[in-house]
Amino acid sequence: MNGFFDLPSDLGQSWLGLVGLHLREALLPVLAGLLVSLPVAQLCVRFRWIYPPVLGIATVLYAIPSLAFFVVLIDYFGQSETTVMIPLALYSLVVLVPAIVDGVRSVPPETLAAAQAMGFGAVRRYFQVQLPLAVPAIIAGLRVATVSSISLVSVGMLIGNQGALGNMLYAAQTYGRPALAVNAVLTIGVLGMLADAALVLLRFLLTPWMPRKGAGR
Amino acid sequence: MNVLDFARAFFGDGAHWHGYDGIPTRFAEHIGYCLEALAIAAAIGLPVGLLTGHTGRGGNALAFLATAGRALPSFGLLVLMFIWIGLGLLPVMIPLVVLAVPPILVTTYEAVRSVDPSPVDAARGMGMPETRVLFQVEVPVALPLILSGLRTAAVQIVSTATIAAYVSLGGLGRYIIDGLYQKDYEKVVGGATLVAGLALVTLAVFWAVSRLAVSPGVRRGGRG
Amino acid sequence: MVALAATALLAGCSSSDKADNPLTGGKADGDSVVVGSNNFPESTLLADIYGEALKAKGIKVTYKPNIGSRETTYGLIKNGSLTVMPEFNGALLAHLDKKATPKTLEETQDAINAKLDSQLTLLDPAPAQSKDSVTVNAATAGKYHLTDKSSIADLKDIAGDLVIGGSPEFQARQQGLEGLKSVYGLEFKSFKALDTGGPLTLAALKKNAVQVADVFTTDPNITKEKFVVLRDPKNLFGFQNVQPLVRKGALPQKGVDALNAVSAKLDTKTLLELDTQVQAEKKDPLDVARAWLKSAGLG
Numbered sequence: 001m002n003g004f005f006d007l008p009s010d011l012g013q014s015w016l017g018l019v020g021l022h023l024r025e026a027l028l029p030v031l032a033g034l035l036v037s038l039p040v041a042q043l044c045v046r047f048r049w050i051y052p053p054v055l056g057i058a059t060v061l062y063a064i065p066s067l068a069f070f071v072v073l074i075d076y077f078g079q080s081e082t083t084v085m086i087p088l089a090l091y092s093l094v095v096l097v098p099a100i101v102d103g104v105r106s107v108p109p110e111t112l113a114a115a116q117a118m119g120f121g122a123v124r125r126y127f128q129v130q131l132p133l134a135v136p137a138i139i140a141g142l143r144v145a146t147v148s149s150i151s152l153v154s155v156g157m158l159i160g161n162q163g164a165l166g167n168m169l170y171a172a173q174t175y176g177r178p179a180l181a182v183n184a185v186l187t188i189g190v191l192g193m194l195a196d197a198a199l200v201l202l203r204f205l206l207t208p209w210m211p212r213k214g215a216g217r
Numbered sequence: 218m219n220v221l222d223f224a225r226a227f228f229g230d231g232a233h234w235h236g237y238d239g240i241p242t243r244f245a246e247h248i249g250y251c252l253e254a255l256a257i258a259a260a261i262g263l264p265v266g267l268l269t270g271h272t273g274r275g276g277n278a279l280a281f282l283a284t285a286g287r288a289l290p291s292f293g294l295l296v297l298m299f300i301w302i303g304l305g306l307l308p309v310m311i312p313l314v315v316l317a318v319p320p321i322l323v324t325t326y327e328a329v330r331s332v333d334p335s336p337v338d339a340a341r342g343m344g345m346p347e348t349r350v351l352f353q354v355e356v357p358v359a360l361p362l363i364l365s366g367l368r369t370a371a372v373q374i375v376s377t378a379t380i381a382a383y384v385s386l387g388g389l390g391r392y393i394i395d396g397l398y399q400k401d402y403e404k405v406v407g408g409a410t411l412v413a414g415l416a417l418v419t420l421a422v423f424w425a426v427s428r429l430a431v432s433p434g435v436r437r438g439g440r441g
Numbered sequence: 442m443v444a445l446a447a448t449a450l451l452a453g454c455s456s457s458d459k460a461d462n463p464l465t466g467g468k469a470d471g472d473s474v475v476v477g478s479n480n481f482p483e484s485t486l487l488a489d490i491y492g493e494a495l496k497a498k499g500i501k502v503t504y505k506p507n508i509g510s511r512e513t514t515y516g517l518i519k520n521g522s523l524t525v526m527p528e529f530n531g532a533l534l535a536h537l538d539k540k541a542t543p544k545t546l547e548e549t550q551d552a553i554n555a556k557l558d559s560q561l562t563l564l565d566p567a568p569a570q571s572k573d574s575v576t577v578n579a580a581t582a583g584k585y586h587l588t589d590k591s592s593i594a595d596l597k598d599i600a601g602d603l604v605i606g607g608s609p610e611f612q613a614r615q616q617g618l619e620g621l622k623s624v625y626g627l628e629f630k631s632f633k634a635l636d637t638g639g640p641l642t643l644a645a646l647k648k649n650a651v652q653v654a655d656v657f658t659t660d661p662n663i664t665k666e667k668f669v670v671l672r673d674p675k676n677l678f679g680f681q682n683v684q685p686l687v688r689k690g691a692l693p694q695k696g697v698d699a700l701n702a703v704s705a706k707l708d709t710k711t712l713l714e715l716d717t718q719v720q721a722e723k724k725d726p727l728d729v730a731r732a733w734l735k736s737a738g739l740g
Binding site for chain 2: 059060062063064065067068069071072075144147148150151152154155157158159166169172173176178181182184185188189190191192193196
């Protein structure tokens with residue numbers, strides 16, 4: 001009963017089950033954030049005047065502690081995974097929009113002119129030139145968003161055991177079993193680092209034209 | 218009731234403005250935690266970042282440490298440290314410092330690394346000792362980027378210091394945690410508003426500092 | 442590594458698709474009874490006892506443990522997210538009606554029934570009581586000569602020097618700071634928000650970070666740490682019998698009978714023993730619940 005991976009019954013899950021739940025609660029919001037941030041970023045690139053206010057709102061949203069978001073959302077979505085995932089999606093959005101805007105903007109005008117000269121329309125130019133060239137910036141944003149999302153899911157523990165691996169923290173405290181807290185912190189940390197490594201790998205695969213030295217930051 | 222009504226009710230209630238649970242006290246506690254955490258993180262991150270950036274060694278180790286630091290969950294560390302250490306400020310400081318060191322360290326490293334090598338070589342050619350090369354040539358040029366690392370760290374600390382309330386300390390998180398258990402949304406919204414406000418103030422302070430501290434020549438160089 | 446992640450992801454998905462996942466929100470579905478608990482170990486233990494007693498009668502049960510304070514759980518049982526909650530009658534009454542001052546168990550029941558949501562009902566109360574209390578640590582008891590014969594009223598002259606601790610909700614409750622002020626006229630130096638009689642409360646009392654705290658009278662640490670529970674002559678904390686709060690019509694008669702049978706056998710001494718197994722001996726509450734039900738002939 002007191003092994004490293006033996007969880008108290010209140011968690012209602014095995015360790016592996018919690019890992020799966022944790023990944024789902026953390027990664028779905030990042031995916032949602034990415035899907036929404038692409039058009040938003042494109043708007044910001046297209047209409048430059050939108051960008052400063054968007055950036056301002058993003059900064060304020062990012063500064064609001066996750067727990068406050070959770071509590072306010074409980075009224076609408078109950079003590080559920082949805083309540084945890086909505087703020088995480090917002091945080092991802094807020095990290096990704098500036099990353100994508102900067103990435104797309106950094107595409108040199110000569111390149112765009114060349115694409116135009118080759119007869120690319122706006123849509124084709126976006127998907128075949130701007131977006132691929134912005135991949136490194138987008139992945140950099142995704143790395144920040146993913147790692148912080150994986151870490152923040154644990155706070156969901158405070159709203160009725162919605163924190164996946166974070167729920168082990170409550171059990172650790174209540175039943176005086178520090179090993180459970182060590183397990184939670186290490187598992188979440190390792191998941192974050194693996195996700196980060198996976199994204200670095202993805203960048204290498206998506207940008208075969210980039211030089212292959214040094215993982216960079 | 219919408220969020221604005223909650224905020225109005227919270228700030229309009231005179232009882233929230235004085236005493237040990239009043240806004241001035243909680244605000245001061247919060248700023249205290251943040252400054253202490255930022256100071257410790259800077260005391261670790263700046264020297265290590267400057268040194269590694271100057272020598273150009275240890276970049277990979279730094280990148281690994283920074284990723285690890287970011288991946289460790291602050292809230293989980295807090296609970297673990299509370300179980301191990303017990304009541305007090307230390308269990309709160311550890312996660313905040315772990316959170317804040319990576320941005321300071323990595324940005325400082327990159328800032329010094331990316332300084333144009335020609336003035337650095339020129340300074341060495343003139344016989345400047347390495348410490349003067351670092352502090353009189355590299356740091357002034359790298360300052361805007363170094364400050365941006367500190368700014369990122371500071372804003373994250375301001376928002377994350379709310380977890381202190383979970384282990385019975387004060388600060389603005391008190392309103393959010395108490396509001397959760399008392400089902401008092403005025404407190405939650407009020408607390409979140411104060412935290413977001415403090416984050417904006419932090420940004421403004423860093424903006425002002427960079428206006429004052431960054432040499433005009435570097436600023437004109439335009440790092441955006 | 443990818444394979445591991447994929448397996449884990451699948452495991453997470455499939456288990457959460459099952460109706461008995463305790464982690465998803467939403468309404469209780471028709472054929473499963475949802476037993477919730479507040480965020481302290483005794484509540485989780487009681488929820489396990491109720492749930493296992495129902496299971497023994499062939500009723501499908503899902504658990505939603507450690508949800509939060511009553512301020513939250515009462516709303517959840519009202520809107521149908523929960524079917525059964527272990528409650529404490531006096532605390533529930535104080536939540537529904539701050540001004541009620543019942544003198545007997547019957548008056549307590551009547552007062553609750555007058556205010557309870559029409560979709561909810563209480564089953565039989567158990568003789569077991571677990572009260573919130575005003576408890577001082579050994580150092581404070583020694584300094585001010587407080588013994589188990591002393592009462593909360595004896596703090597009158599010294600409260601201004603003392604820091605009191607309790608769960609965050611204690612600050613805003615009638616059976617908390619508000620009542621201590623209105624009923625006993627006590628104003629403490631300050632209030633420190635801790636947890637619901639859990640590890641923070643214990644640590645704060647031991648370290649003298651607070652001198653007074655709300656501790657459950659069934660807490661095994663009271664004797665272990667020589668804390669002194671002050672008497673409550675004005676009955677602020679009232680009756681605190683353990684009692685199941687259920688949604689009307691959500692339990693079949695055999696379920697009602699099963700929970701009433703549990704209440705009939707659950708006295709304060711038993712509850713204290715079971716709490717000790719969970720909190721001091723660190724046994725899993727579900728195992729403790731099953732073992733007790735078996736020994737009581739209910740499992």
